[in-house]
Structures are given as structure tokens and as C-alpha cells.
Amino acid sequence: MAADPTAVSGGAAAGAAADLIADLPPAPGVWCSGLRKRYGRRPAVEDVSLEVGRGEVVGLLGPNGAGKTTVIKMLLGLVQPDAGEVMLLGRSASDPAARARVGYLPELFRYQPWLSAAEVLALHVRLTGAGVPAREQLESLSLVGLRDRAGDRVGGFSKGMQQRLGLAVALVAQPELVILDEPTSALDPLGRADVRDIVLDLKGRGVAVLLNSHLIGEVERVCDRVVILDRGRLAASGSLAKLLGQREVRLHLTDVSAAAQARLAATGELERAGDWFTVALPADDDATTVPDLVGDLIAEGARVHAVEPTRISLEDRLLGILRAGHGGDR
């Protein structure tokens, strides 16, 4: 039997302890440490740790087969980890009650085809044990644009509609943590924009959101932080500002002497395409790097035609991280 999460035994000591706990900041939506999973001899996930705070949107990125969905399933107890620890909303995930306030949209979204959309929502509300009135349940359907189809059998829904229904299922029982696994894979551009708005709304209401998506643009727009997985391992993680903080400058140069080229290379990582040179700027750039570099290049006899500051996109950054990780075998 699951314990009642609100049950606190009597006594002054327990009361004092409860006050103490109430004063603490709320536990993160998800916290996991050292997750590991092997399928046979093939390691699927190796030593993955991550955290999603309340009101934070974290994107899970990585190529196919990186272990993103396996990590999500381990968080939800759908896949048993070989090692590691998971806490959901401050409770150990080994207790099913930890999932009481968790909404989940699986990558493989299928719902009982012989139930209507409204019945699927009612079933999930009952399974959660949350007393969500029917009117509010219908509001979840309105949110995903399925209000008019509430009474229709799910078996007749298109993939996009089933995914919208899945989103409503994830949101219906007043979740404090929402895990969305490829939530827009079957949606049209309008649906994707809806999902973006929904995620930002959840964030605004202090809900923790873990978003697994292939669409980097989508992640870039809504996520505060990203976690990049590659071949089951954590390849990089951090805030978007940190991951994208690195800037570059593109220069169109002619008459570049060996000394000028050495000066460019000394500034940062250098790429050359014809007369265009791209130099990565150091993270601690205090706005003197570019004017100093240009001054020195002119002094070395180079002719400067253009200087363009650029920002690295998340996509470039992701590809850079993944290519660096695969450097040994490519």
C-alpha cells in the first residue's frame, strides 16, 4: 500500500520537524545520480546524473540511441536501472507514490483505442488519485485543441491528435513535474507552437519540465538548461547562456602573412574558408580582444575587409560536442 504523502505522525517533535521541512526550498522536480543501464552486454546508459529544478525547463539532447528515452524511463520506473538513484519531487522514485504529481508524455504515445478522449483523461485522473473535476479535465483537452473531440473514440484519432491527447494526459492531474519525450514528433508547425506555449506556461507556474526533443530550435527557445547525452554518457550540460556563451568573430582578410596567421591562431580556435577566417573568442573576453586583434593584423600587413561578430547556435555547439566525443573513431 502506498503511504499517504500528507500523513504526519503526531507529537511536538514531528510538528517541529514538519515546520523545518516546510521552510526548506522545495526539492527539485527530478534529481538522479549515477544512472546506469545495460541491455545484455551493450551499455545503454552510463553514469548519468541530472537535476531539474522547480520552474525550470531542461532539454535533453543527443543523437539517436544516445539513451535519452532510457534515462526518462528509468526516472519513471518503467525501466529498472542497474545502478543509480532517482528522486522525484523530493521522494525516492522506488515508491510509486513519488509519481503522484508527475505528468508524462511517452515517445510511443498510444492510449486505449476503445475509450473516448474524455474517458482516457478520467482514467488517468482516477489512477493518480487526484480529485480533478470533469470541467477541469475538459479544459486540458481545450488546451491541446481537442475539446470538440472529447467524446470520440481514441482509435479514430490521427497520430497528431493522439500526441495532443498524450499532452493533455500529461497535464491533466495538476503535475508539479512534467516529462515530455519528443512531444512534437507528430505535430504540425501550429501544434509545435502550442507545445512551446504550454511549456512556457508550465515554467511560469513553477512546474519542473524535462523535455527530450530532436528539434534543437524548440529546445533553444524554451529551455533554461540543456543536458547532452552521447552514447549513454553525459557529454555536456549547463545553462544555454553557458553553452552558447562562446562567441566567434569572422574576418575577411587578404595578404595574410605567416605572422598574422599565427596571431589569429593565438587568439582562439581558428577555421579558414578561403579568405574568411573564423576565430573563437575566449570566454573571459573583456571587449578588447577584437580591436587588439584587428590592430595587430594590420600591423602585420594584413588587409582587413570585414569583421563580423557571430554567435554560435545550439545546433553548432551540439554538433561540436558530439564530433569531439566521436573524434577517436571518425
Add this chain to the structure above:
Amino acid sequence: MSSARTVVIIAALTLREASRRRVLLALAVLTVALLGLSGWGFSRLAAESSEFSTLTSGEARLAASQLLNLVMFGFSLMAALGTAFLAGPTLSGETESGIALAVLARPVRRSAVLLGKWLGLVVFGSGFIVLAGLAQCVVVWATVDYWPPQPAVALALLAAQTTVLLTLAVLLSTAVSPMASGVVAVGLFGATWVAGVVGGAGASLDNEGLERVGTVSRVLLPTDGLWRGAMHAFQDPSPITASFAAAEAFPFLSMAPLTAGYLAWAALWVAMIWGLAVASFLRKDL
């Protein structure tokens, strides 16, 4: 969320699935057809067969017992096939399609979900066999004026037989594909029945080796043992039936009632298979 609540929700969902997927309708149509056919057959037997009217009352009751058991076998086969093929899709089908992902990510224990599914199937299968069996008894009573000696015991044993088979189907569906689980469960059911008939022939021929085939198969899968107990409760208790059953090894007559020990074994068997199913389902990665 208490586990008892989960069990009730999932059991109700399973019953709703059976009715929405037209399993209920299909079974109802088949049942009515079988009842109608058997009613017609029994009434013709009584009205037209000069043999039946010249039989002694003991012989007539023997004939009625055999026919009743034959039709009941049809019903028990329908219940077995129905629940075994329902258990596959509802459990392994849902894990395959992904329906189980969203459900099991809720604050529910897997064992409670499995118990709910099992309970729903038990209610469905037992409810069907009890209603259809009772209707058949009434048909026989109305046509040839034969009422079985222990109808309640017989129907309870048929329900138990259905439960045994669907528990096996549930275990199989935690491990193999929906179709395979149904096929294997029904195949084993048929094999045990044949082994029971072989064992009966062995007993009437005083061949211990053959007899043991039936005994062992009845221990391994208690469906046939329970079925024989049910037949015994349906059939006429007169000595003539007993001697006929012993001498001819007729597959639709049974020689002896069930022992308490065998019933206890059947209950233990269900508990063990159910425990294995839970253990298998708990370990499953979805």
C-alpha cells in the same frame, strides 16, 4: 493512491475493454447459438428418438448427462479461448503498443495493475461460464426434464477451470507476444484434456502407464482435473452412470468427484503461477 483502488480501477477497465471490444457481444452470440442448437437437439432427442422413450429412466438420465457434459465442454472451451485470447492483448499487447507506458508511469504498483487485470478477466470469464452454464441447465431441464445433482458446484468448478487457464495466459503474456500467449495457453489446455482422456482409457484398461499420463497432466495444469470434477457434478449420480463411466472411459463422463486435496492444489497452483507472473512483470523493462 492505494493499491486496492488501483486494482478496482484496472479491473473495471478490463471489463469495459471486454465489452467495448465486442468480446462480450461475440460470446453472447455464440452462446445463444449453442443454447439454441442444444435445446433443439435435446427436444428432438426426447420427441423423436424412440430409443430415448424406451430407455429406462436411469439410461435416459445417463444419456442426458453425457449430452449436457458435451455441451458444457463447448462452453468451457469458449470461456477458455475467450479469456486466453483476451489476456494476451490486454497485457502484452499494451506493453507492445505503448499503452502501458502512460498507465504505469502513474503512482501505481505494477503488481496492483496486474492483479486488476487478472481480477477483471476472472470476473469476465467466470461470469460468462456461470451464466451460460446455468442457461444450458435450464434448457436441458425444459427439454428432457433433467436437472444436474450439484449445479452450483459444477459451475463453480468451471469458473475455477477458466481462472486456472487465464492465470496461465497472464503469466505467458508477461513474457511472450500476445498471440503466442493465447496460442500456448489454449494449446496446453487442449493437450491436458487429451491427456485426461488418455488417462481415463488407461484406467479402464488397467494400464498404469497410460493412467499416469492423465494424473500427471492434471497436476501440471489443473484445468482437466477441475473439468472432470465439474462433469461429475453435472452428471446423474446413479450407479448405472458410474459403472458406464468406469467401463467405457467415456470422455464426457467422470468417475469420481474432486478431492479437497486436489482443490487445494489447484488454488496453490493459481497462487504460484500468479506469483511468477508478478515477478516476471515487475522485472520487465517497458
